[in-house]
Amino acid sequence: MKPRVVLAVESAKLRALARLGLDTSGDFDVVGVAVDERDLRFVVETLRPDVTIVDFPSAEARGLHLVVTATEAFPGTVVVLFEALAAQHHAATGTDAVPRPVEIARLLRSALDERAPAPV
Numbered sequence: 307m308k309p310r311v312v313l314a315v316e317s318a319k320l321r322a323l324a325r326l327g328l329d330t331s332g333d334f335d336v337v338g339v340a341v342d343e344r345d346l347r348f349v350v351e352t353l354r355p356d357v358t359i360v361d362f363p364s365a366e367a368r369g370l371h372l373v374v375t376a377t378e379a380f381p382g383t384v385v386v387l388f389e390a391l392a393a394q395h396h397a398a399t400g401t402d403a404v405p406r407p408v409e410i411a412r413l414l415r416s417a418l419d420e421r422a423p424a425p426v
Contacts, residue, residue: 331411
């Protein structure tokens, strides 16, 4: 079963790019979106996604506050900050450009693989 993803991304352009990349990869199922912090709690609580990608640059409290908001709404979700995916892209490519859609799924898979427990 493919991981179910909620895109909690403020920018419509970035949200569309992320959705395109995740949908095209065939590895993820985008089940919903949140366009602001207010939507975040409701959408995550309602849809109970495996993964929530968060990017609200204009929110007063960013980063860890948004992680807390999403995990309070559904403790089973893995919250990934889009800025962490972008930093991973920057480290690999040396460019500040936003990752292309095809790269977003690869970056997310990599981030999720790093969270996987080590084999015993």
